[in-house]
Amino acid sequence: MIRVENLSFAYGGVEVFHGIDFTVGEGQILSLVGPNGAGKTTLLKCLNRLLEPSSGIVAVAGKGVKTLSRLELARTVAYVPQASLAIFPMTVFDAIMLGRKPYLNWSPRKRDFDMVSNIIDQLELTDMAMRDINQMSGGERQKVAIARAIVQEPKILLFDEPTTYLDLKYQLRIMQFIRDIVREQNICSVITTHDLNLALQFSDRLAVLKDGALVAEGDTAIMTEDLILDVYGVEARLLPNDDKLYMAPVRAVDGHSHEHVHIHSHPHIHEGEHDHH
Amino acid sequence: MRGGSELRNDAVTAGRGSAAASLVGAAYLRHKRKNMLFILLMLVLLCALCVLGLSVGGASYSVSESWQALLAGPEQDPANTDIRRQIIWTLRVPRVLCALVSGIGLAVSGLIMQTILRNPLASPYTLGISAAASFGAGLGIITGFNVILAVLPAAIGYDLMIIGNSFIFTVICTFLIYFLSKLQKSSAETIVLFGVAMMFVFEAATSFLQYIGRPEELAELVYWMFGSLSKSSWQKFHIIIAAVIVCVLITFRNAWSYNALMLGDESAQSTGVHVERVRVVGLLSSSLMTAVIVSLLGPIGFIGLVAPHIARMLVGSDHRFLIPTTCVAGAILLISADVLSCLILAPAVLPVGIMTSFVGVPLLIYLVMKRKREHW
Numbered sequence: 001m002i003r004v005e006n007l008s009f010a011y012g013g014v015e016v017f018h019g020i021d022f023t024v025g026e027g028q029i030l031s032l033v034g035p036n037g038a039g040k041t042t043l044l045k046c047l048n049r050l051l052e053p054s055s056g057i058v059a060v061a062g063k064g065v066k067t068l069s070r071l072e073l074a075r076t077v078a079y080v081p082q083a084s085l086a087i088f089p090m091t092v093f094d095a096i097m098l099g100r101k102p103y104l105n106w107s108p109r110k111r112d113f114d115m116v117s118n119i120i121d122q123l124e125l126t127d128m129a130m131r132d133i134n135q136m137s138g139g140e141r142q143k144v145a146i147a148r149a150i151v152q153e154p155k156i157l158l159f160d161e162p163t164t165y166l167d168l169k170y171q172l173r174i175m176q177f178i179r180d181i182v183r184e185q186n187i188c189s190v191i192t193t194h195d196l197n198l199a200l201q202f203s204d205r206l207a208v209l210k211d212g213a214l215v216a217e218g219d220t221a222i223m224t225e226d227l228i229l230d231v232y233g234v235e236a237r238l239l240p241n242d243d244k245l246y247m248a249p250v251r252a253v254d255g256h257s258h259e260h261v262h263i264h265s266h267p268h269i270h271e272g273e274h275d276h277h
Numbered sequence: 278m279r280g281g282s283e284l285r286n287d288a289v290t291a292g293r294g295s296a297a298a299s300l301v302g303a304a305y306l307r308h309k310r311k312n313m314l315f316i317l318l319m320l321v322l323l324c325a326l327c328v329l330g331l332s333v334g335g336a337s338y339s340v341s342e343s344w345q346a347l348l349a350g351p352e353q354d355p356a357n358t359d360i361r362r363q364i365i366w367t368l369r370v371p372r373v374l375c376a377l378v379s380g381i382g383l384a385v386s387g388l389i390m391q392t393i394l395r396n397p398l399a400s401p402y403t404l405g406i407s408a409a410a411s412f413g414a415g416l417g418i419i420t421g422f423n424v425i426l427a428v429l430p431a432a433i434g435y436d437l438m439i440i441g442n443s444f445i446f447t448v449i450c451t452f453l454i455y456f457l458s459k460l461q462k463s464s465a466e467t468i469v470l471f472g473v474a475m476m477f478v479f480e481a482a483t484s485f486l487q488y489i490g491r492p493e494e495l496a497e498l499v500y501w502m503f504g505s506l507s508k509s510s511w512q513k514f515h516i517i518i519a520a521v522i523v524c525v526l527i528t529f530r531n532a533w534s535y536n537a538l539m540l541g542d543e544s545a546q547s548t549g550v551h552v553e554r555v556r557v558v559g560l561l562s563s564s565l566m567t568a569v570i571v572s573l574l575g576p577i578g579f580i581g582l583v584a585p586h587i588a589r590m591l592v593g594s595d596h597r598f599l600i601p602t603t604c605v606a607g608a609i610l611l612i613s614a615d616v617l618s619c620l621i622l623a624p625a626v627l628p629v630g631i632m633t634s635f636v637g638v639p640l641l642i643y644l645v646m647k648r649k650r651e652h653w
Contacts, residue, residue, distance in 0.1 A: 050543055074549030081543045087395045088539055090594045093305045098537050101548040106533075106597070117302040129301045130308060145544075152548065 001026045001188040002047070002156050007056030009039070009046055016042045017212035020056070024188045024205060029179060031199035032192045034209035035232055040192040043209065044158050047190060048077040061155050074102035078149035079158045085141075089132040092125055095144050099151035112151075119147045123177075139170035146174065150181060157182065157189040163198060171195070175202045196223070196247045220245065229253065312592040312602070319591075319605040323377075326612045330373040331365055333619035334626060343369070367511075375509035375517060376611045376629070380580055382521040382566040384607020385600065387581025388588070389528055389563040392535045392596070393556045394465045401567035401581035404454050404468070404560070405475030406447045410571040412479040412486070413446030414439050414501045419490040439501065440572045447568035450475050455560065462553065464542075468560065504575035504630030506615050513573045520569040524562035525604065531555055532596035539594060577630045580607050580614075583637035590644045610637055 001024055008018040017039035024030040032040045045051040047058055049065055058065045060076050068076065078099070086095070093116060100112040108116075120129050123143045128136065133144055142162060149157055159178065163171040179202050182189045193199050199206060200220050208216040208223075210231045216222045223245060228236045235250045332343035338361060346365040386401035394403065402408075416422050417439045425441040454471045461467040487495055528535075534555045537545035542552045570577070587610075588602035611629070614636040618627040 045543075048547055050546055070549045070551060074547060077547070079543065079547035081541060084541050084544075086539045086541075086594075087397065088391075088589060088594050090539055091308070093301065093308075094536065094593070094595050095540065098533075098540060098544075098548055101533050101537055101550075104533060113302045113305070117299065117305075120301050126301055130304055148540075148544075 001028075001061060002190065003057070003059045004047070005057040005059075007043070007046060007058065008054050009042055009051060010054045011042075015212060017209065017214075020207075020214050022205075022207050022214070022217050024190060026186045026188060027183050028204040029182055029189045029191060029202060030205040030207055031203040032190060032207050032209060033194070033196060033199050034215075038209040039212045040209055041160055044079075044160055044190060044192050047156070047158055048073060048079050050079065071102050074152065076154055077156045077158060078152040078154035080142075080145045080149045080160065080162060082160045082164060085134050089134060091130050092120065092133055092136075092144050093129045095133050096120065096147045096151060099148035102152065115151045116147075119151055123147055138165040139167065139174070142166060142170070142174060146177065155187050157187060159189065159191040161192055161194065163193065163195055171198060178202070196228070200245045200247060201241070223247070308593070309595075309598070312595075312598040315591050316598070316602055316605060319602065319609060323605055323609050323612070326609060326616065327373050327377065330376065330612050330616050331369045333616050333623075334364075334369060334372075336364060337623065338365075368509075371511045371514050372506050372509040372615070373612065374514045375574065376506050376615050377608045378514065378518045378521045379506075379570045379574060379577065380584070380608035380611030381525065381604040382517065382570050382607075383577060383580040383611070384584035384588075384603045385521075385525050385528055386563040386567045387583075387607075388585035388600065388603045389535075389559045390581070391585055392538055393559040393563075394469055395538070395541075396465065396469060397586070398582070399469070400579075401563060402476070402576070402578070404472035404564060405450050405477075405479055406564060406567045407571055407576040407578075408476045408479035408483065409446040409450035410443035410568065410576060411498075411502050412483045413443035413572070414575075415483050415486040415490075415498050416446075417442040418498045418501065419486045419494045444568055444572035446479070447564065447572065450479065451561065451564040451568070455557065458560075459557075465556075468556075500628075501575050503628035504571070504577040505628035506574060506618075507626060507628070508574050517569055517573060520566050524566045525600070527558065527562050529600050531558070532600060535559075535596040536594070575628075575630060577611070577633055579633045579637045580610050583641045584610055586641055587644060610640075 003023045005021055007020040009016045020043060022030065032043060034040055042051060046053040047065070049058075060068075065073060065077070096116050096119065097108060097112065100108060100116065104112065120126055123146075125140065125143060125147070128140065133141055136144070142165075146159075146162070157178070162174055162178065166174060175198055178189060178191070181187070191199075191203070200223060203220065205218065206216070206220055206222055207214060208227065208231055215231055216227055223238065225236055225238055228234055228238075228247065233253050235253050237248045237250060239246045239248060328340055328344060328347075331347060332338045332340045338346070342361065343365055346359075346362045347370070349359075349362055351362075351366040383401055387399070390399035390401060390403050391397055396403075413424070416424075423438045423442065424445045425438065454468060454475060457471050458464075458468045487498065490498065534545070534550045537548050537550045538552065538555065545555075546552050567581070584607035585599075585603050588599055588606045591606075592598045592602045611633065614632040615629050617636060618629045618632040621627060621632070
C-alpha cells in the first residue's frame with residue numbers, strides 16, 4: 001500500500017535522515033519510534049509531501065506521490081498533526097467537515113453531511129457537535145482531528161504522536177479506534193510515537209529510527225532489550241503480555257544516549273526485515 | 278467510542294445514518310439557517326442606515342426629504358436650482374456609497390489578514406500600509422516630491438499627486454513584505470514581523486518629514502492622516518468599488534481554503550490547500566483594497582480590526598458565511614460612524630477616522646462580554 005525506497009531528506013545542507021526503506025501493507029499499522037531528534041516527524045511529513053524529500057521514492061497504492069496533484073494527494077493521504085488549537089472559535093462539525101474539502105465544490109452534499117454526522121455519532125461527540133473545539137479537552141480535540149482525517153476517505157492515515165497529552169484511557173481508546181478503522185477500511189497507517197508499549201500493542205510493524213538512520217524495521221518481534229539499550233540508551237525489560245510484549249524501563253544508562261548506533265551490530269534485524277517485503 | 282465497522286462507505290450513504298447522527302446534521306443546518314437570517318437582518322439595518330446617512334451633514338434634512346430627493350434622481354438640468362437634490366446627489370450619495378464600499382473593503386481586508394496570519398490582532402494596517410500611505414502623502418505635502426511625475430512625465434493636479442504618492446508607497450510596502458516573506462516561505466509569523474518592521478520604518482520617515490515641515494504643511498498632513506469621508510466623490514467611489522469587488526470575489530472563492538487555514542498550515546495542506554498561494558493572494562488582495570481606500574480617503578482605523586470579530590461572533594468561523602457577514606458589518610460600522618461624526622458637533626462634520634473607534638470598540642467589548650461559551 002505504501003512503499004518507501006531510499007528516502008533521504010536534508011534541510012539547509014544538513015541531512016535529517018537518509019536511505020530509508022520500508023513498506024506497509026493494507027490493514028496494517030506501522031509505528032515509527034526512536035529518540036527525540038531522530039527524524040520521525042520529518043519522515044512522516046515527507047510521506048505526504050508536507051516536506052519535499054531530497055531523494056528517494058514514496059509510492060502510495062502503486063503511484064508515486066510526486067505524480068499526484070494536490071487534490072489527488074489529499075484524497076489519498078490524510079495527516080493528523082500533533083494536537084494544535086485553532087486560533088479562532090470553530091465548531092466540531094465545521095472542523096470535521098474540512099476533511100471533506102478535497103471533495104467539495106461549494107456546498108456540502110447529503111453524503112458529506114451524513115459522513116460527518118455519522119463519525120460524530122461514532123466518536124460520541126454528538127452533544128458537542130456545535131461546540132467550539134478550542135474549549136474541549138485534549139482528548140476530545142484529538143478525536144475531532146482524527147474524525148477529520150477519516151472523513152477524508154484516505155488510503156493512508158498519518159498520525160504525528162496521536163496520544164501525547166492524552167490520559168491513559170484516551171490513549172487506548174484512540175489507538176483502538178485507529179486500529180479498527182485501519183482494519184475495517186483495509187487502509188494503512190503510519191504513526192510516530194514515543195510510547196513503545198502502545199506501539200508494541202497496536203502496530204503490525206515497527207520502524208526504529210536513530211540519528212536519521214533506520215536501525216531496525218519489521219514486525220513487533222524486532223524489539224529487543226539490546227535494541228532499546230542501543231537506540232534509547234535505556235536498560236529495559238521486555239515482558240510477555242498476552243501475545244504481545246510489554247516494555248518496562250529500568251534505568252537510563254550513561255554513555256549510551258548520544259552514542260551513534262552501529263547498524264552492523266544488529267545484522268539479524270536487517271536480515272529479518274526483508275522477509276516482510 | 279465505537280468501532281469503525283459502521284464507517285464503511287456503504288453505511289454512510291443516504292438514509293442509513295443513525296437517529297443521533299441525523300439530529301447532528303439537523304442542528305448544523307439550523308445553525309446555518311440562523312446565520313442566513315443574521316445576514317438578512319443586518320442588510321435591512323444597513324439599508325436604513327444608508328438612508329439616514331443621506332440626511333445628515335452640513336445641512337440636515339429629514340429622512341423623508343432625503344428619500345424624496347433620492348427618488349427624484351440626479352439633477353439633469355443645470356439651470357434647475359433644487360439645492361437639496363444637488364446636495365444629495367453630488368455630495369451625500371457618493372459619500373454614503375464610498376462609506377459602504379470602504380467599510381466592506383476595510384472589513385474584508387481585516388478578515389483576510391486575521392485568517393491568513395492566524396492573528397486576531399491583525400488588521401488592514403498590520404503590514405504598515407497606513408504608515409506607508411501617510412509617508413507618501415507627507416512626501417507630497419511637505420517636499421512636493423511627485424512620485425508619479427518621476428515615472429511618467431504628465432502634469433497632474435495637487436490632489437492626484439497626494440493620492441498617487443500614497444498609493445505608490447503602499448504598493449512599495451506591500452511588495453517589500455511580499456518579496457521578503459517569499460524568502461522565508463511566507464509563514465504567518467514572518468509576514469507579521471516584516472509588517473511591523475515596515476510600519477516603524479515608514480512612521481519614522483513620516484516623523485522626519487514632520488520635523489522638517491512648515492506649520493501649515495504639518496496641519497495639512499495631520500488633516501490628511503485623519504481619514505475622512507468628506508473627500509468622497511463619484512469618481513473615487515468608482516475606483517474603490519472596482520478594487521473591492523475584484524478582491525472580495527477572489528476572497529469569497531477561497532472561502533474553504535480560509536476555513537482550512539484556521540486549523541494550521543499542515544492540516545490545511547493535507548486537505549489539498551496550496552497554503553503559500555492562498556496566503557500570498559490574500560495578502561495582495563487585502564493590501565490592494567486597503568491601499569486604494571487609504572490613498573483616496575486617508576487612513577480609517579478599527580473597521581478592519583473590529584468588523585471581522587463582530588461577524589465571527591454572530592455567525593461563527595465558516596468563511597462562506599463569515600465573509601458576507603463581515604462585509605455587512607464593516608459597512609454598518611463605517612456608515613454609523615459617519616452618521617455620528619455628522620451629528621456630534623453638527624453642523625460641523627468630524628473626520629470619520631476619529632469616530633470609528635468610538636463606535637467599534639464599545640460594540641466589540643459588549644459582544645466579547647456577552648458571548649456564550651458554547652454556541653457561536
